[in-house]
Amino acid sequence: MSSEHFPAPNGMLPYWRTEPHRLDNHRSTEALPKESDIVIVGAGYAGSSIAYHILEQTPSGSKPPSITILEARQACSGATARNGGHMKPDIYNFVATIEAEHGVEAAAEVAAFEAKHVYAVKDFVENKKIDCDYTVTKAIDVQLSSDHFQKLKNGYERLLSNGCEPTKQARFVNAKDAESFSGVKGAVGCVTYDAGSIWAYKFVLHLLEKVVSQGVNLQTHTPVSKITKSTNGSSSAARWKVETARGTIIARKVILATNAYTSALAPQYQNNIIPVRGTCCRIAVPPASTAPRLTCTYTLRWNGWDYDYLIPRADRSIVVGGARTAFIHDLNNWYNVSDDSRVLEDAVRYFDGYMQRNFVGWEDSNAYTDRVWTGIMGYSSDGFPHIGSVPGQEDQFILAGFTGHGMPQIFLAAEGIAKMVVGDVAFEETGLPRLFKTSQARLDRQENNILKGGPGNGSSQAKL
Structure with missing residues (x-):
């Protein structure tokens, strides 16, 4: 199975992108920064939500970390801007499968977490006066x-x-x-x-506008080609070398908000996302x-x-x-x-x-x-998103693998990732569903449930 999946340079225009925001093609600086405390790869729903929550969770009076968001194409040009517009939790369908395989507590965690998004996003949109047809x-x-x-x-x-x-x-x-x-x-x-229903592109671009105004460096049309460990940089804590055709950034922490394209930069996810x-x-x-x-x-x-x-x-x-x-x-x-x-x-x-x-x-x-x-x-491959610290890779995090069902999972999951990144909080202390934690055991798992959801097998593992 190929792992060389990068965003196509000429993705077709979906309806949701017919009213482009001023940050659609945006570079905060002409050149890439040489170093950044945090590099987020991906400027969709996941990447923008992570950046927002990191800034929100930076202690009052403290200098926020330097954050760079790298996006391969235009801002929010991937799956978020191409979906069906749903904010729709699953509280009975796949949840019944979860209960049968993992127990009722784990199933209830997932159902409650998704249901919470409907009104959490409503309150957020109303409080921030976001024009996104929510x-x-x-x-x-x-x-x-x-x-x-x-x-x-x-x-x-x-x-x-x-x-x-x-x-x-x-x-x-x-x-x-x-x-x-x-x-x-x-x-x-x-x-x-x-x-709920939502114009997700407008929601994401509001988040990006907010974080850019607070100093986040957004770089569109900057696909990342490789991420490797590094000992370079002025800070002894610098760990990662993030390579692009426009230059390399040395980052202390890297967050993969890359969803379908994750395995191109993190090959260990090749058979999992x-x-x-x-x-x-x-x-x-x-x-x-x-x-x-x-x-x-x-x-x-x-x-x-x-x-x-x-x-x-x-x-x-x-x-x-x-x-x-x-x-x-x-x-x-x-x-x-x-x-x-x-x-x-x-x-x-x-x-x-x-x-x-x-x-x-x-x-x-x-x-x-x-x-x-x-x-x-x-x-x-197992139906659950991969969230948390990438196994065996210190200060590298992931928020990806949403199986077409990310709208009622991502915004609050990004809040959990921010707790891990800013406060070194353990996954188990974030309030995220236990089954969403990325782990070596999940990466080693051979079973692929994606292909069970096709003709002839009667699977009800449906994602929207």
């Missing part, structure tokens, strides 16, 4: 297979009986009411709970359309592996992600792929007539596909 609403997970719905319900009931408190927030809607409740044709069951191609589209709705207005976020699930997810926008457009059935049968289309410069034609065709096909009252809506794009996600 909306808290209800998720409606629509089930189109009776067998799979029953499987999910069995897992849900087991979670409740074993005392998984966050799962109580989910409500099941059975077959007789499912179609009228959801508005989705052929629905045989639904699950509903609190979730795999680049996976995803597809999203924006469906436009003519102003005169009489189609029912959607207010909730959705997942449409046909079975354990085939599902789409969507959010309504204030302008009545719909952002839809998925189309897995159009390409999942050929691994070369999506697995271990890092090229986001083109979209699969079969996936483009899949979205034609999508709302008319699936939603009641949309038959004469004249909704049409406005734009289709692709993005590269970092899928973890």
